[in-house]
Amino acid sequence: MNALGNMSFRIERDSMGERQIPAETYYGIQTLRAIENFPISGLKPLPTYVDACVLIKKATAIANGELGCITPEVAQAIVQAADEVLSGKLRDQFVVDVYQAGAGTSHHMNVNEVLANRALELLGDEKGNYKRVNPNDHVNYGQSTNDVIPTAIRIGGLLALEHTLYPALSGAIAALDTKAEEFQDIVRSGRTHLQDAVPVRLGENFRAWAQILSDHLTRLETASQDLMVLGLGGSAAGTGLNTHPQYCDRVAQILSQLLDQPLRPAPHLMAAMQSMAPFVNVSGALRNLAQDCVKISHDLRLMDSGPKTGLKEIQLPPVQPGSSIMPGKYNPVMAEMTSMVCFQVMGYDSAIALAAQAGQLELNVMMPLIAYNLIQSIEILGNTLAALTERCINGITANRDRCAYYAEGSLALVTALNPHIGYLNAAAVAKESLETGKSLRQIVLEQGLMSAEDLAKVLDLEQMSIMTKPQTAT
Template sequence: MRQEKDSMGVIEVNDDALWGAQTQRSLRYFAIGTEQMPLPVIHALARIKRAAALVNAGLGLLDEALAEKISDAAAEVVAGRWDTQFPLRVWQTGSGTQSNMNVNEVIANRANEMAGQSRGGKTPVHPNDHVNLGQSSNDAFPSAMHIAAALAIHRGLLPALAHLEGELERKTGDFAHLIKVGRTHLMDAVPLTLGQEFSGYVAQLRQGIHALEQTLPGLYALALGGTAVGTGLNCHPDFASAVCARLHAELGLPFRPAANAFAALAGHEALLQLSAALRGMAMSLIKIANDIRWMASGPRAGLGELHLPENEPGSSIMPGKVNPTQAEALTMVCVQIYGNDAAIAFAASQGNFELNVYKPLIAYNILQSIALLGDAVRSFSDHCLRDLQPAEDQLRQSMEESLMLVTALTPVIGYERAAAAAQHAHREGCTLRAAVLHLGHLSAEEFDRYMRPERMLGL
């Protein structure tokens, strides 16, 4: 063990730890749950520290040699080399101060090691005076939340959704010629093609992607430069714009200082809007997944219109059973996103005066939603949609037996006679053709001329 000191006094820290006194105190006083601060937030904080050090050196506020060491240490954190050195729980101070200091301490200790000094000495690099220069947890942490969320969307979720869109588009084309029974109110309706049905899924997905993309400009606005309460105390006036410019150059995303730092510290509208867009996407995906598992139900006592890929045994007791497991996994993830959104919505409402103190909860839930949705969408695409096959015989049989084909006869024999024919066919268990002929509404030749399902598709 070694002794580290902060403004509260001395505390013992394990020699193997790169963190310092404030991190150790958080471990002692916030042993709550098992949920750790998401690593994307940690890595985003390290990106901020790296850019800040180089900017502060350029502004003449930090020795260039110290800035270089801070930059190198922060780069190691970004690369994931020291991921085990960030053990703090989500359930900590609502500003994220302890995780911000965890990052400051690890970078400072690592920088000092690079300078040939021992851990814990705070020399030549100090975690507050140098690594945190020009920042407060109150502006650095929400900025890291935005950076982490923006990167997760660009690098994970949007590519996964594009992959799903591609699979749905392919199925739309593959299924374009397959006429099937439509359903409204879960009851038989007029026909459409399986491809038309899947084209609706593509359109729903595209709307969701557009809604997600609409939230990105709000994420590019960073709270940096506001420091403690939004006034920018102890921060160079050019600091925020210069750090954002470096982050833009490094990550390729147009980060910029928030137009109003007071709002950026006290409110989280951008992340709330993102959460709402994720919830909207979850809604569409639940519909798509449920439709597919309904159409695949059976194979003999359900709709049986689709054949699911046989990925794994479906039952521990019933041999040969295949279950819609990918649809179940995706819809469970979507339900979790609904729950996360509810938590985020409440947390975002809890800004008091100059600070919202539910930041770690918002960060944890929004990043979980993004990551889960990306993973589940890719799994559903690869392990369900890719090898999904139509049951053409079942589609054809259901189409031939559908009573709602009688809708095509309404312009010819009228609604009342058409309804009577459908009711007779249902009551007697016969075909529509037999019913219409029995009731004398049309001749066989006339029925065959007007009853053409392929003309009912709006193509």
């Protein structure tokens, strides 16, 4: 702004002509064109995705500086600019809509322009005067959208997994295991087809959920191995055009150090930029996790249903009033939220699958959609599990009396009688109990099918609900 409050501008040029750019902005002319071309969703690039792109630019500047492709002075300025962005500065300068030019060229140039203009300032030059530091010639030296963006998706996915989903998933597993120990002595009625089934331990329900999530953690860790193979260095179409012979290996080494991950160059750079299979694989593992999270959240809601007319075997902690009109009502809102997020993750996975097969020849042009959906899926699922653990699982209590009442009254207890009175006699006992309201114990004793002593042993709920452990072969 000048003294009169009028906005000041600088002039930038590209292959299509000149444009006025607000003087205070760090993005440049190609970003401006993208803003004008794609007023679509209002969704801006995820911070983790920005981090991933900037980390690539930092690593490439270091490598190109070491290899003599750009001057040490320019390399250091780009690295310093990248470090500032990674520390949280200039975040409002990454402005291109998620739905943009195919392959992500618009976002890529947004990153190049911001880093170039900040590097110019650090060197004492004016923004937009790209002779000393150019977005294309220096920040992007030896690179192409073709190899930078698929690498950024890989790094963004790894960052999101390490910082968000893995810790949250591990925390949920630990919380469920803790509840399993707390509830291990509580017997409840199992239910299959939403009908009475044999007694089970409430603690084993929680332990089963912990095991399910633990298995998903293993699947995700396996799938994420694909993200560690980088196509960076392929440049245009995977040929490595305009790159130093040592660049590919060196930039992978630097990124490995920056991320503390065992990253390595892909055996075939063209393949690494064409195939979106690594992202489909990780997204599929996320969808798989989401499906079981929905199941667990629905189970929690069912077991908490009531308080007077439902199961109410457990109490989920009330975290907010549940109704604008019914006083005293509390809803299982954390479990409900979990299901909604998981449905969104499943939708993202479907879009990723469609985008992954939509590439042609040497490039997949749907990468911006894949980038957003994959990283967003990881982060919202991680945030959801963290919130569910903190505000729901940790505070769950058991209704011991209600669990015992249902377990004792379950018609499925008759299953334990099969070896002693036969299946048909047991079925007849169950039918009579349902018709008359008499207990199974009473009917068996009235009909003289078993002695009271033997019946007490057979219908011992504590013994019936002890899980049989698999025998490990030696």
